[in-house]
Amino acid sequence: MAAFLPPGAPRPRSGNDNPSQPPPPNYNPNLNPNSLADNLNNLNLNRPPSMPSSAPRASPFGQPPHFPSPASLPGVSVGSSPFSRPGPPPGALSRPAVPPTGPPQSTLSPNVPPPARSMGPPTGQPSFIGSRTPPGYFPSSGGTNVPPTYVAPPPGAFPSSGFPSRPVGSAPPPGTRPSTASPPLTTGPALPHSSAPSGYVTNGPPAFMSGASPGGPRFPPAGSAPPPPIGHPLTLGSAGAAPQAQSMRSFLASPAVVAPPGPPAQPASPFSAPPQGVPPPPGSYGPPTWPVQPGQVGPSQPLSGSVQPPRMFGMPPPPLPNQSMTAIPALSQTGAPVSGTSKIDPNQIPRPIPSSSSILYETRQGNQANPPPPATSDYIVRDTGNCSPRYMRSTISQIPCTADLLTTSGMQLALLIQPLALPHPSEEPIQVVDFADIGPVRCSRCKAYINPFMKFIDQGRRFICNICGYTDETPRDYHCNLGPDGRRRDADERPELCRGTVEFVATKEYMVRDPMPAVYFFLIDVSMNAIQTGATAAACSAISQVISDLPEGPRTMVGIATFDSTIHFYNLKRALQQPLMLIVPDVQDVYTPLQTDVVVQLSECRQHLELLLESIPNMFQNNRTAESAFGAAVQAAFLAIKSSGGKLLVFQSVLPSTGVGSLSAREAEGRTNISAGEKEAHKLLQPVDKTLKTMAIEFAEYQVCVDIFVTTQTYIDIASISVIPRTTGGQVYYYYPFSALSDPAKLYNDLRWNITRPQGFEAVMRVRCSQGIQVQDYHGNFCKRIPTDVDLPGIDCDKTIMVNLKHDDKLQDGSECSFQCALLYTTVYGQRRIRVTTLSLPCTSMLSNLFRSADLDTQFACFLKQAANKIPSSPLLQVREQVTNLCINVLLSYRKFCATVTSSGQLILPEALKLLPLYTLALLKSIGLRNDGRIDDRSIWIECVSYLSTPLAIPLVYPRMVAIHDLKQKDENECLVSPVIPLSSEHVTDDGIYLLENGVDCLIYIGNSVDSNILQLLFGISSAEEIPTQFVLQQFDNPLSRKVNDLVNEIRRQRCSYLRIKLCKKGDPSGALFFSHLVEDKNPSGPSYVEFLVYVHREIQMKMSS
């Protein structure tokens, strides 16, 4: 465990206890939405035509020959470029652009290069692609699961496939299409991973099987045959773009997954088409598709089910009974007869495909920034100049030269910074650089810290700041001659000159006072409800256990207080025979009851503390005070630690009802007064007034970081309460409804992780950008007093800050743009450090490059945070609309400017962002964006999102589901967490047990007809009837139970979260809860995935045509 700790905060960690343990540092490799994202997905939503298209696709498939061509990317690219230009006017432009981006790639670029970028994992992409071609990729891409197979193939495959497909659409066009398609394809390649192989396979039918059986088959069928036709018809119907469309589809097809499903399923698309008057195609389309699919499906499904995740390629059997099916008819009606036939194959639409093995990732290669692997994948970083993407990642790995370009793309430019993120255990620790009294070398103008991108000139006597461009004198002591390569000779020996992340030892100049001690103040609710629900006992027990995890040494100070309608401090001084309870009864105007002795050195009060924690639950056992003076208590505790600052850990169980900052049950008021409630429903998600905010700002000023553990049974107004942690760099832990049986373990583990995770105190963070870009604003849990800096009374490895960027000038194409984040903080051992994280990215003026280098995970995290930000201040409908539009606009931009040869009938997705619609849909169905949830649930969701790290952003809205009833059949060596099942009820059977987790909660769904043996083995119960409402996962002495425990522990490790485990059964509210997480299903909060795709497609079409 210790390994993962950052150097700054080396903490001993005991790794023994299983579940209890804080989550391990590693992230989950499993979900690589990214990998998928990397690939450009072309979703062809064709109406019925699509179906027919399938037939055409077949031809593409047939084209497999093309593959070869793709294989020889150059050729393709060439072809493509020409095509692109001629093809879609708008797209043409962009595309050409694309190729240029990657010089070497250029040739390839059109087709290949893009994929490369999209590939993300492959990092080198463009270049790679160009030069290396597929093979090259493999290694690079290797990061993903089966690097060789997937990655490499994908790129190649996609393009190839794409090309082929296009060709298919319009036979000759192939070449061109490839080009056009290529971009998408390029992206596509990423997708390929999973599908890629399949794609390839598809191309070469036999191959499929080899690759990913499910995917493979599907592709071929779907893609090959039906898509093309569909596309055509559609295109015809819609516009001349037909060929493109086809190509697109073909891509899709090639990705196999996407294309097929899209068209058929989406009646929607059909609709659009029909109106256009595409009627003719339908008939033909329909049939072909079906047959094809079925056939394919059959095999594919089993496969998918058994082993590989279906991923993007869903091979829905013809029977696709799902909503999509049903939907289709309806659609069809509007559209035409076609509809009936048309549909998107739900099994082939893009889905995240987890990778199971670690990727090795170098941050820079060949003196160029290497696009990062997906945040959710398992990767090992070698810092070769740029910082690890764990610490900082940009929504786009290339920086648009102008604001206009960025606007056109519809994407966001933002950084997600997690300054103390946990490194992978295999990564080299961050090096600490001590410049002694001089302090770190900095630019004298903009104060940027020395970093690998500062260019030394004039024999090393001067250096040019990469941030502001100013030329500084090199300090005499720091002088070093330059080598023949223009670098300082000592560049490789000095971490600050060759590493993207270093830590400087801060000198006195960086301190306004001595570094603060590690102060931990525990504040426990002992009001009647807290006592009676066992929350107090749980809190005391957790604290008691966690005492031993506090940093050793004289600098660790501890204080404790309890509160109900009054506040009770405890004098823990050693001289006293027993702790002395000091009550502050004035909760309107609080104060601290002692100047000293309320906060005592841990070493002096350990016994008293333990004694006290043991006795608190008993002492208040008969407490009849139902009121809670939370605000006052926090304020009083703050006063107690004001002189030093520190961490304030609050355990709160009821709505604060008295004293400063008391709150009212406005949720209930909202319910009773429906008219008012509905008009401004979102107001309930705002803090009720400024009292707590004002308090929080003062806390922050005195470096007090507040974490709140909410163990409640009722509404507690998280919206108001959470202002305090949010402003002070803390967070809210939410246990609702608190269960004295199952929650104490989580409470303990959360607390333990809270205290033991790498963290810093009294921190200040600033991000500097190269000229041309500036920071627009920061989002996260912090306090901001001046525009340029954020104050973080506490910062830890889980906290992420989003930094929105804006242009204030044009950037030069081909230059690099640097971002430097400096975090000045105090470690728990009282050292003052500056962690400097630098990222330098290339600038581009080509839109297609932007799409290729889009980082889906980061973009989505950014979407998520922005949406969460707006929820409290805007009507829900508006937010939902904005979220949807954000997605549509990106896709529209791509469709409009990058996807040259498309037919309007096809939904074309940039490979890197092909999962964007899925995630957007998931976001729309998330707790925060639904209005059927409890106010507090929504508030906590918003609160959680505000500091959520990139790797955890996606699981939060798009959880991971695995089947656990058949775990024991799995191979020992297989990745524990795969295979992942798509979040569709279609994949949930009555005789199965499924585990679904989003990084916070873990739902275990038990079907009605599960084998009782399995129930016995796993839960010690014999039938689903006996499922307890409160559940503690136990390990029984059998392989299955062991496996499940291992699985859960692995997930906990990956998520750095203990997870609240809940059992769900059908026909029960818990079952409904479970199904509400299946975002691909149609449900009251939104359409099914397929429907959504259709909707998106239609919107794009409308905007295209308008």
Place this chain on the structure above:
Amino acid sequence: MSEIANTDPEGLDGVRMSWNVWPRTKVEASKCVIPLAASISPIRHHPDIPNLPYAPLRCKTCSAVLNPFSRVDFTAKIWICPFCYQRNHFPPHYHMISETNLPGELYAQYTTVQYSLPQNPDPNLGPSPLSPVFLFMLDTCMIEEEMGYVKSALMRAIGLLPENALVGFVSFGTQVQVHELGFSDMSKVYVFRGNKEISKEQVLDQLGLGVARRAGGTGYQKGVPIGFPNSGVTRFLLPAADCEYTLNALLDELETDQWPVPPGSRASRCTGVALSVSAGLLGACSTGTGARIIALVGGPCTEGPGTIISKDLSDPVRSHKDLDKDAAPYFKKAVKFYENLANQLVSQGHVLDLFASALDQVGVAEMKVAVEKTGGLVVQAESFGHPVFKDSFKRVFEEGEQSLGLCFNGTLEINCSKDIKIQGIIGPCTSLEKKGPAVADTTIGEGGTTAWKLCGLDKSTCLTVFFDLSSSDRSNTPGTVNPLLYLQFLTSYQNPEGQLILRVTTISRGWIDSAVSSEELAQGFDQETAAVVMARLTSLKMETEEGFDATRWLDRSLIRLCSKFGDYQKDDPASFTLNPSFSLFPQFMFNLRRSQFVQVFNNSPDETAYFRMLLNRENITNAAVMIQPSLISYSFNSLPAPALLDVASIAADRILLLDSYFSVVIFHGMQIAQWRNAGYHNQPGHQAFAHLLQAPYDDSQVIIRERFPVPRLVVCDQHGSQARFLLAKLNPSATYNNANEMAAGSDVIFTDDVSLQVFFEHLQRLAVQS
């Protein structure tokens, strides 16, 4: 008291009046110069007072109690009230009454009787008496050493408390800490900030005793001590027997105030808020519960309401000069605050006792009002280790002979004959604002009423009632009216055992037409009482009247008195003689003029306040000693004998024992001191010397033992620095101006004050002036 008892001037009734014969008219009364006043000791112990275990009979119109001066018609079973002449029927249970079968209250010699009233009629309360409450309020802003002293004093006191007495504990410094003694799991303390005024309701609310928090307030819980319908308060107030251990442990761990005091600053001490909180806490007790706050204060209040001085040490505590010049910025505000506190305590019927121990002032002057209005005790010492504090504090809790007999919840009502008006009372009480025909237009002290509240009273509590006569001359027609006047004092109170007692004292005095017989009037003059009354009145006027010139007023009063009652020929000073009834009075006045009561500038406002409070509450004898100390001389050749209060009494071979009430000085003449230093008294052959040395000590101990507060004992030698305690009190017949005239071994006083002789000369001259 034994020796004094023999010559008890107060008798059974405990009443002494400045005039025992009253002139008939207001005009005549004003000519008498010395006001018509009665000094009463409402519950002074006397073995002859009968105790009647039944309720008194009251006149149905004036509610005066049946008394020996009532005319009784035994056949008609009717009694006539001597005050209003109302005829009252005896109730049935008096049917046995006859001339030979009188109830106790009708015996002529029992002008004072005591009724033990039946207990609270509420059957719920049962027979057990109300337990007194002692709430200790301890200052923690002091050095460790002082803290040690005060802690041990407290522990000893707690050990002395009756087992059923309820005890609470509040400590304060920068903040106020209310200790919840009834919390068994650990020491539990409610902390109130010291710089914020807090109302009773807030205190109750914050202590969880508020009305809102009384769960099921009506239900009466079994096992809860009687008198606390709000059972919550028993968390804070526990029977002494139950909490002695807790309290001792608590005191053991109690530290001095931990809030840092910057250099050059006074400790931050929130006496005002602490008192508010304590009073608030006691407010949770049911009405009628006798309770006292025993405040142990070690310095001035510097924090929050009631502050008397800033924290800056360079800012000295206000002096009389500052007060005169209105240069004490905190004074008025603080007084106002303590007045409000006093009113709260009075309304609750609770007492504030103040034990101030510090070298500097602690704000007694400001807090005086709260102590005096509630009838609390006050002791001022320079250290908690000083015997003045230690022994006094112990006395408060001692039982038996030495017991102060602390009683609670007293109410004094006065009935008087027609035409007599009551101006008010000086002393530890509060007006209840009960209007009636007997209320005078002018007010002295606590006036405007015929009833007063005495939250705390004890055996020695003494009040001075000022009377006036009706200005109408309708009653002035002689012969038609009863030649006697009647006064009835009704004092109901709760004794230390919790019993309700009503003491009724009815006295009668004669009217005299002073125009007819000045001689008779003079015979009725009580010089000692008159002197004390004048002293009290002067003190009051000094405090309340802007720019009052006390010396001048006293001189003029004395001259007028002498003019009226002296025998002289106009403008012939030599012819002046004074009736023996008045002979001592001028000397009293001389000493009063020089006393700390009038010459306040030698003392701090705190000391002055302290002296005056005691002057007002002590009996006449003791008060007279305050004005004019007693001096006893010890020498080889004679028995101990009173000596002239004159510097001439000093001799090298004498030992003098001065009792000035607040201090007892043993003064060794030079020779005696030398012998003693040589250790002669330890030698076998000099037992006489040893006895001589010992005698004044023994006598001083007698004084000290009897007195509360315990006087400071000063042992000094002639020409020693402490000798000033004696010299300041002596008539400066020998000063450096006439040093050549003095006798050998005598002493001189370095003063420009006039001597008694000079004073007399002037008096004679002025008295005879026409």
